[in-house]
Amino acid sequence: MHKNKLQEYLQKSRFPLPVYRTDNEGFAHAPKFRSTVVVNGREFKSRLTYSHRKEAEQDAAELALKIIIHDTNNIEECTVLPDLIYCKSILNEYAVQKNIGSLQYTTSQKSELDPVFISTLVFNGRIYTGQVGKSKKEAEQLAAFVTIQSLLDSSSCRNLHQIIKSKLNMPTKLHHAKQSVPRTSNKFLEGSSKQMTDTPVSC
The missing domain is CATH 3.30.160.20 (Double Stranded RNA Binding Domain)
Incomplete structure (x- = not known):
């Protein structure tokens, strides 16, 4: 769900599509996946490790979307000027x-x-x-x-x-x-x- 939202937001904003990189920080029998998503040259790493790759990617996507929207709103707020x-x-x-x-x-x-x-x-x-x-x-x-x-x-x-x-x-x-x-x-x-x-x- 978060991955879809991130991709839709980036497409509307005309940014490049996200690229995910997921690593196993655990063992083969007990995986601990942590995912990093790269958005327009910025990296956002999942906050926790997960037993499934998709969960790690969703967490990274959620974090990336929150930060990007927050940063965009701040930029817009500081650049607007009155009549x-x-x-x-x-x-x-x-x-x-x-x-x-x-x-x-x-x-x-x-x-x-x-x-x-x-x-x-x-x-x-x-x-x-x-x-x-x-x-x-x-x-x-x-x-x-x-x-x-x-x-x-x-x-x-x-x-x-x-x-x-x-x-x-x-x-x-x-x-x-x-x-x-x-x-x-x-x-x-x-x-x-x-x-x-x-x-x-x-x-």
């Missing part, structure tokens, strides 16, 4: 939880001839510069977005992720960065944050 319109609100709430204080945005027009704006935010000793926005409000949201993205990349930030979910009310409304941020020149994507102190936020 742009919620970023300042989310970051403000997070700052309150961490006792960081009020957030100050410095926003300026890129040039007199170019009606776009760039905003910079100092958050817990680090400078974050957002992508260009069509208005001051959008530029500030973009600076908040870059800050949230950096925090989620630096650690698990469970509290921050929960705030994002609560603001959006439904996890299905979470979007990846590519869907949430307008396309802009690559030069504004590079060097979006700069360290000022050695006191990063603890998530």
Whole structure:
């Protein structure tokens, strides 16, 4: 049953099919089989030994499936980002939880001839510069977005992720960065944050 579930999950995820290797750690008259399943280059060994090969393989498959699903969920959770319109609100709430204080945005027009704006935010000793926005409000949201993205990349930030979910009310409304941020020149994507102190936020 666990072997079938593992194979179905891997096929849906477009991973290579599992490969099993089973060894007898006992004797011919009293076998103790332990199985190892290789999934996408990772090995998962059965937790116990069994008198039958199939039982050992089922145990290894069960363990592999649990770990792979857990790891996949963690990766998805840490990479999702909020819609742009919620970023300042989310970051403000997070700052309150961490006792960081009020957030100050410095926003300026890129040039007199170019009606776009760039905003910079100092958050817990680090400078974050957002992508260009069509208005001051959008530029500030973009600076908040870059800050949230950096925090989620630096650690698990469970509290921050929960705030994002609560603001959006439904996890299905979470979007990846590519869907949430307008396309802009690559030069504004590079060097979006700069360290000022050695006191990063603890998530």
